Amino acid sequence: MIEYIKGEIAELSPASATIDCNGLGYAVNISLNTYAAIQGKKSCKLYIYEAIREDAYILYGFADKQERELFLLLISVSGIGGNTARMILSALSPSELINVISTENANLLKTVKGIGLKTAQRVIVDLKDKIKTCGMASGAVDITGPAFTAANAQVQEEAVAALTMLGFAQAPSQKVVTAILKEDANAPVEQVIKLALKRL
Incomplete structure (x- = not known):
């Protein structure tokens, strides 16, 4: 088991990375969180x-053990496969996901x-107790910035969608939009997009 x-990072996109280990290239599926963590680096450990x-024989890679732990918990839920779990971990950071599950915020998750x-x-329902037993409940995790509200998530989703339609890559768009919403949680979507265009 690996x-x-x-x-060395031979190739990198928001959804996958090719890691060169002594001349052998491993194609690894990654989340946007992991992409953001390893972007701009020459080498990494996943x-x-x-x-x-x-x-198929598919590898999923994570920048830290906590994200992998959450991925394993997600795929243990009936109806959630590897790609759906990766999508969840791309939309929410590990601390945000833990917060969403701890506070039972189904609206944000959907x-x-x-x-x-x-x-x-x-x-x-399936993961609330498991997260507590793993010591991942929101008290045990450093949650950076305020947790997103459902309205916040809607603005984030619309802004990122608009930016990707304008030709910007999704990962940097998501990162910039998240940063803007952390600075001003009540910013309307138009303002978020305008600010993002200046930063991208």
Whole structure:
């Protein structure tokens, strides 16, 4: 079993990374959080989850163990596969996801693409106690900045969607929009987009 892969970053996109380990290139699926963490670096260490199926052998990589732990918890929920779990971890940082589950904020969770209300509620029901037993409840985690409200998430989603339509890559757009909303949580979507255009 592969615990982690450490090497040079040969190729990097918001959804995948190719890590060169002594001439052997590993294609690894990553979340936007991991992309943001390793972007601009020459080499990195990714903690790995191997998804071995009859028709595929897929590697998922994470910049830290906590994100991998959350990924494993997410895929233990019925109806959530690797790609959906990665989508959740791309939309929310680990601390935000822990906060969402701890506070039972199904409305914020269902703003993630591909997650309906029933699935969001199932994630919360299945993982609320597990997060406490793993010592991940919001008290044990450094949550940077205020937790996003549902309205906040809506503004974030609309702003990122608008920026990607304008031709900006999703990961930097998400990062800039998140930073703007941390500075002014009540900023309307137009203002967020205008500020983001100046920073991107």
